[in-house]
Amino acid sequence: GQNIDQPTEMTATEGAIVQINCTYQTSGFNGLFWYQQHAGEAPTFLSYNVLDGLEEKGRFSSFLSRSKGYSYLLLKELQMKDSASYLCAVYASGNTPLVFGKGTRLSVIA
């Protein structure tokens, strides 16, 4: 089966750094995605990791360790608009749909 775990909720302060972890157990692995979803809206793409290591894109970075089945999303210089749900999603194999974690609801406070 496929299982993706991430914390349900997190709170962080404006201007700070927050790390959202994701662990996965899937029958195969062909890549991991992070999406941001604001309430009532569709998810938007943030990052894609298929090789081990850190991918940096502006204030957002994503890390992957395939041997550990582990990824994290790092958000720097938090802004109020970063309050949203962050979804970790994995491609298990081939042309299969993404398997989504339950999402982490991040609240950024002043």
Place this chain on the structure above:
Amino acid sequence: GAVVSQHPSRVICKSGTSVKIECRSLDFQATTMFWYRQFPKQSLMLMATSNEGSKATYEQGVEKDKFLINHASLTLSTLTVTSAHPEDSSFYICSAQQSSNTEAFFGQGTRLTVV
């Protein structure tokens, strides 16, 4: 990135009626599209995989006679919620991929309210 357009964004219908939701890939061809449902404060739940020119593949627990999926062309998939009931009220989202193992592009979502 590629664009996926979903229509309508919001719909309110009476119990017992049917509602059709369209998902279009505007600037690429999508042989496969996916339909998700999301209840408040919950994650995206895959309902079905829509394959161009063939029958959709439904996830366990999703009634294929209630949620009709048609993928008649490489740029259009439709989801019809038949004989809708209040418990079908949810946020429905489609996604499409250009090819295997590439980013999934999402439609804007459809907020369905059945009264």
